[in-house]
Every structure is written in C-alpha cells, then in structure tokens.
Amino acid sequence: MAVDRSGDEPVYAHYTVPSGGVAEVKLSQFVKNGTSEPYVHHLNYYDKENYLFILDFADAPDDFAQDRMCATFEPIFDPGSGVTVKPAKILFSVTSGQQTYKISSSDATGFEKEGISYERDAVIPLTLSTYAEGGGSGIDTAGTDTEMGVYLRLRSRDTGGYVPVPTNWFVTREGKETGELTGGGISVVLGNAMMGSTSSLGINMKPGSLSAGRYQWEIFLTSSAMAAYPGRLTGTPLYLNFNITDKRYSIQADYQDSSASRLYPAVSTETRQPLLMRIQVKLEYGATADGVIERAGLWKKDQNTGEYIQADFGTLFENLTGTSKDYGLEDSRDLSYTLKDMLPEGTYRLKYELIQTGGGAEQFLTCDTENFIVTP
Numbered sequence: 001m002a003v004d005r006s007g008d009e010p011v012y013a014h015y016t017v018p019s020g021g022v023a024e025v026k027l028s029q030f031v032k033n034g035t036s037e038p039y040v041h042h043l044n045y046y047d048k049e050n051y052l053f054i055l056d057f058a059d060a061p062d063d064f065a066q067d068r069m070c071a072t073f074e075p076i077f078d079p080g081s082g083v084t085v086k087p088a089k090i091l092f093s094v095t096s097g098q099q100t101y102k103i104s105s106s107d108a109t110g111f112e113k114e115g116i117s118y119e120r121d122a123v124i125p126l127t128l129s130t131y132a133e134g135g136g137s138g139i140d141t142a143g144t145d146t147e148m149g150v151y152l153r154l155r156s157r158d159t160g161g162y163v164p165v166p167t168n169w170f171v172t173r174e175g176k177e178t179g180e181l182t183g184g185g186i187s188v189v190l191g192n193a194m195m196g197s198t199s200s201l202g203i204n205m206k207p208g209s210l211s212a213g214r215y216q217w218e219i220f221l222t223s224s225a226m227a228a229y230p231g232r233l234t235g236t237p238l239y240l241n242f243n244i245t246d247k248r249y250s251i252q253a254d255y256q257d258s259s260a261s262r263l264y265p266a267v268s269t270e271t272r273q274p275l276l277m278r279i280q281v282k283l284e285y286g287a288t289a290d291g292v293i294e295r296a297g298l299w300k301k302d303q304n305t306g307e308y309i310q311a312d313f314g315t316l317f318e319n320l321t322g323t324s325k326d327y328g329l330e331d332s333r334d335l336s337y338t339l340k341d342m343l344p345e346g347t348y349r350l351k352y353e354l355i356q357t358g359g360g361a362e363q364f365l366t367c368d369t370e371n372f373i374v375t376p
Helices: none
Strands: 002-004 011-014 051-053 069-073 088-092 101-104 116-118 123-132 147-156 170-173 176-178 180-182 185-191 197-204 213-224 238-244 249-255 263-265 275-283 292-301 308-311 324-328 332-337 346-356 363-375
Touching (some): 101 213, 123 185, 123 213, 238 363, 249 363
Antiparallel strands (some): 069 088, 170 176, 170 197, 213 238, 292 324, 346 363
C-alpha cells in the first residue's frame, strides 16, 4: 500500500505483486483505494512529496532475507528533460531488527558557532535530517508503536542556565503548526516510526516573552510510544546558537572610507593601508546607558564548514591581542587596526556588540559586523 501524505488529506493506493514476483513497480501501477483508477502524480521541480509505503509479507516464502532488505526509489523523467538523479535506497528489516538512529542539521553545530541574531518576533529556521547509523535511510518498525521526534531545550549562553520556553512560542513543520510544550522545552513529532527523514521546522518567537541575549537550542532525537512526551533524554544533542536583540539599542560598524577595499594582501606592500573602522551607537527611548559597554571581536570563516570561529586579534594586527576588546559607551568611535607583515589568508569578520554589564551575568543587547578578506 502507498499513502501519499503530501496534501491536506492522505491518498491511499494499493498494488498486489503477481505470482513469481517483479523487479520493479511503478507508482502508476498502484490503484487508488475504492476505485479502478490508477495512481498518477506528476511532479514539478522543487515539489516536496511525503509517502508512506506499507509492505505486507504475509504470503512471502520463508527463505527470503528478512533481516536486511533494500528498496530502491527512482523518479521517472519526461523524455528529453536531461534531468538525472541518484536513486534513493532505503534499508529495512521485516523482523524490525535493532538500528541506531542519529540526527543532523545544516543549521546546527557545536558550541563555537557565532550564532545568528534575530529580533524578538522572528522565526528561527531549522532543517533536521534523521538517518540510520551504518548505512541506509530507514527501517521498518511497523507494529512497534514507536514514534520519532525531537526535543528542543533552551539554554542561556550568557548565564549558562536553562530557560523555560515561553508559552506563547510555537513550532511549525512544513508550514503547519505542531509541537507540545513539555518539561520547559518543546517536543515535535517527526514521524510515526523511526525512519530516515528530512523536516523543515520554524521556531516562532513572540515579542516581549524573552529578554535580549545569547541563547542556544539543545536538540535531542527522541523515540517513544508518544514522541511528543519523550521522558528521559539520551544521546548527544545538536546545538543551535542564536541571539535575540533589543531594538532599543543599535550599533553600526562601517569603514571610515566607504570606498576602501575589503581585500587585503597577505604579504605587506607599500599600498596596504591600516584597517579603519567607525562605530556608531544609538539608544532609543526607554534604553539605559548604565552599565552598557561596546565589545569588539575577531572571527575567521572555516573554509570547510562555512562557520565563523572566534580568533585572536594578534593573528592579524600589530596593535591589539586577545579575542575581544571592551570600550566605554560612546556615540561614535574611530578604530585603527595596523596589519602585520604576514597574514593568514581567509575571510574574517569584525563583530561589534553592545553588552549590558553589572548585576551578575552579562547580557547581549545587539551587534553589527563587517567582513574583509585576506588574499594570497
């Protein structure tokens, strides 16, 4: 049986394998349940489909490989389209043998990622992929009553402590609202069985529900009879760093000369100039300057992952060392960075933050960045 779950209502279709078996079954050979009409569905480029296939082996011979089977899925293109694709292979077990599942994400990573800044009413995108360890993208767990999901737990990177997810926040999956607030976090069901899958989530924040600061999502893969209520968390989580800004504060970083090149040669030349920055700060009504400082930091882009990792100023500059430099709050400030004779090539980012100090832990308020490149 095939269940097309791409639309608002599922479409059911079935196919009976003839005696002697077949090597290939096309979806167009399935018949819609309750009709004699074949199931035919044309796809456009970028269309997303969600199918559930139910395989009944009740009449299969006893000598077939029950523990490790492989189904290959391959789209059929219109003649002359010139489109090719690698067939998808799904490993599964009729006996529901044990498999270890893991989760990955192009958005989430380890602790060192800089973190994207959002305003308090933004939507944080999160794409998650689950897969079976050791190969394959899925396993038949029909009849085991096991759902697959994720549990998202919120932590403050300013204080190090966990923060209850505000009750007016919610999650969407493929554009539809989902998820349960439980145990101070959010549980989201990804599937009615442990399987290889890709899900696009959106974490919808609401204004006024959480103060500005640096935060981190801890993302656990869960499996239980009810994935929306995962119970004890196990395994290693993914981490997604992000920041929430306070719109009453703003900081803007620009080159003093707007026409200045953002490219700097790695080897010193007579024409290579110091890097000159102008930092401007503005506080709106209701913002306080008490305890607020400016903080400068240097980050370097990892060429393999695309992430920005914090670096020491001394890597590039003669007149500054350390991973950050704090300044008192001023409306406008000019900074000059003297470059060393020999510089490591790469893409760099100067980051300027406003930080609230005093009264315990520091609090991130807002930031701005400016990138430049050290060329060969």
